[in-house]
Amino acid sequence: MMRRERLGKWIIAVPMMLLAIATIAPMLYGLNISLKTRKDYVLDRLGVTQTFNVQNFFDAWNNADMGRYFANTIIVTVFSVAILLVLASMCGYALSHLTFRGSKVAFLIILAMMMIPFQVIMVPTIKVLSDMGLINTFPGLIAAYVAQFLPFTVFFMTSYYSGIPKELTEAARVDGNGLFGVWARIMIPVGKPALISMGILNALFVWNDILIALLIMQSPQNRTVMVGVSALRGQYPDNVPTYIAGVLLAVLPIIIVYLIFQRQISAGVTAGATKG
Incomplete structure (x- = not known):
């Protein structure tokens, strides 16, 4: 009985976790890009930013x-x-x-x-x-x-x-x-x-x-x-x-x-x- 309950919880939890990751990941990826300079983005689009260029937000505003x-x-x-x-x-x-x-x-x-x-x-x-x-x-x-x-x-x-x-x-x-x-x-x-x-x-x-x-x-x-x-x-x-x-x-x-x-x-x- 306990195993069935745990299995049922995992059946619900795993899709919810995947959905959460699919929702949050694009936002984190976009935040990472927004903190790059134009040069850093061209050279490495997928890498984690090292510059944290917040000037992009001021330019956009x-x-x-x-x-x-x-x-x-x-x-x-x-x-x-x-x-x-x-x-x-x-x-x-x-x-x-x-x-x-x-x-x-x-x-x-x-x-x-x-x-x-x-x-x-x-x-x-x-x-x-x-x-x-x-x-x-x-x-x-x-x-x-x-x-x-x-x-x-x-x-x-x-x-x-x-x-x-x-x-x-x-x-x-x-x-x-x-x-x-x-x-x-x-x-x-x-x-x-x-x-x-x-x-x-x-x-x-x-x-x-x-x-x-x-x-x-x-x-x-x-x-x-x-x-x-x-x-x-x-x-x-x-x-x-x-x-x-x-x-x-x-x-x-x-x-x-x-x-x-x-x-x-x-x-x-x-x-x-x-x-x-």
Whole structure:
């Protein structure tokens, strides 16, 4: 019996260890390259750096206008996530606790929208934003992100809110709360774990996006950080260490956020998956 338990643990542990190595190794390799000089990289691409040239990070930040890109990305991420959470929380409450004609059809439409990749609706999305004069503007990019990520967020919040007893919301209505009052006083506090998880996940999606931002933000000064990092490759075609340093600067905030909130992400996703 003990041998079977140990064997079972090893069967789980070994793939997880390999997955961890496969995830961490490229990051360590990139860090190693970013600390090399251009000459050291050309002479020995795989060797461990001996110079620890941190100047590459300063060059990537200053010469590529990374500060502006970070500011643009923070603005877009904050507003996109805030709008997503408000709309998804309201829709989740309505679909899970309110009875109205067409609610099931609306939920099925949301499920169908989750299966449509952005590449399929890319051209009409850009056409609509162009007709509205929103190309190369922050509102246009925010609207595109909200439209893209809202179906999944609504589905998740609906699943989470379905596990909340309707007696709780009905009691709040009896106490004199309207629909908005129930949503603000009951659904938001109770749904905090799911909202935190969705906020972090959507922030990761928005921060890491390249395609949507590249299509909408056509002006260099309006670029997001991932688009700016992609442009670094053309700016430093023969200086790979500086380019890799820029990539690491771009992903560093995401790594920090994930390390800080990994428990909240896991708890919220698990709760959303098990309720409903």
